[in-house]
Amino acid sequence: MYKGLRMRPERTLIKLSCVLLMQLLAVSALSAQPASDPEAGARAALDRFLIAFNSGDNELVRQQLHFPHVTHRANSIFVADQPADFAIPYESNRRSGWARSRWDNVETYLVSDEKVNLGVDFSRLNAAGEVIARGYVFYIFTKKEGRWAMQYRAGNLGSGNLDEAELAQAQRDAFAAVEYFFAAFNANDRFALSYVNHVPQAAIVYEDNRFILAESMNSSLIETDFDGLRDREDWLRSEYSDIVVRGATPDRVIFELTFERINSAGEVYMRIPATWVIARVDGRWGMQFRSLMASTIPN
Numbered sequence: 001m002y003k004g005l006r007m008r009p010e011r012t013l014i015k016l017s018c019v020l021l022m023q024l025l026a027v028s029a030l031s032a033q034p035a036s037d038p039e040a041g042a043r044a045a046l047d048r049f050l051i052a053f054n055s056g057d058n059e060l061v062r063q064q065l066h067f068p069h070v071t072h073r074a075n076s077i078f079v080a081d082q083p084a085d086f087a088i089p090y091e092s093n094r095r096s097g098w099a100r101s102r103w104d105n106v107e108t109y110l111v112s113d114e115k116v117n118l119g120v121d122f123s124r125l126n127a128a129g130e131v132i133a134r135g136y137v138f139y140i141f142t143k144k145e146g147r148w149a150m151q152y153r154a155g156n157l158g159s160g161n162l163d164e165a166e167l168a169q170a171q172r173d174a175f176a177a178v179e180y181f182f183a184a185f186n187a188n189d190r191f192a193l194s195y196v197n198h199v200p201q202a203a204i205v206y207e208d209n210r211f212i213l214a215e216s217m218n219s220s221l222i223e224t225d226f227d228g229l230r231d232r233e234d235w236l237r238s239e240y241s242d243i244v245v246r247g248a249t250p251d252r253v254i255f256e257l258t259f260e261r262i263n264s265a266g267e268v269y270m271r272i273p274a275t276w277v278i279a280r281v282d283g284r285w286g287m288q289f290r291s292l293m294a295s296t297i298p299n
């Protein structure tokens with residue numbers, strides 16, 4: 001805004017509404033065009049989401065999501081089963097001075113034909129275009145019925161203000177929980193596994209991006225059928241590799257990793273890229289969300 005230039009509020013609102021409308025029409029036209037690859041499809045969906053978010057209209061935002069949709073809070077998950085369950089708290093945002101948001105940097109992480117992980121640094125701006133807050137958010141976009149949309153988000157407003165020593169300790173504790181998980185899994189120890197699993201817990205698995213919500217420790221997501229694994233797959237043990245941190249707060253760490261299933265002959269017969277979110281609840285670190293991609297080893 002130029003110094004000394006005043007604009008009437010109603011004209012400003014009209015201009016902003018027209019700009020948002022033109023942007024939404026442009027993005028709608030873009031979304032009708034087939035994406036050349038999964039990353040392009042997910043990135044286009046990310047841009048559509050931002051335009052809808054900045055419109056201040058929850059109905060437009062809901063159109064950019066897949067359901068059930070998971071919002072990962074500090075150390076708990078909120079599952080919106082249907083569009084009416086999801087809402088951005090726009091009134092609260094505006095009271096804090098928010099007028100719009102922007103992406104500052106976007107990184108692509110795990111990619112498969114029907115699922116893409118993105119990490120985004122973002123800024124919140126006021127009406128004068130000044131940055132009032134910065135943060136980081138981890139998104140999972142899925143493709144369903146030919147349409148890319150967001151299905152998981154784990155945000156951290158003010159990520160640059162966190163204590164580095166506290167974050168480092170959180171990552172060590174969460175990593176120890178991952179190691180404990182694999183040790184308990186390979187020992188077929190359901191009791192030990194219950195210690196590093198939280199409920200409710202959500203998962204988006206590779207079979208058509210199927211959604212699972214575990215609301216008790218008796219859920220098949222948590223209580224593994226080890227005898228069935230051995231009978232069906234000749235499973236002997238599981239191992240993990242390529243583990244990296246994609247986001248961390250004092251109470252939540254997002255990992256990407258690859259886990260393998262190995263049969264009695266010592267052969268790796270399944271290799272699955274995955275996202276695991278380990279959270280601290282009541283002082284205990286455990287799994288709270290997981291996302292699995294298709295095995296990179298053909299059947």
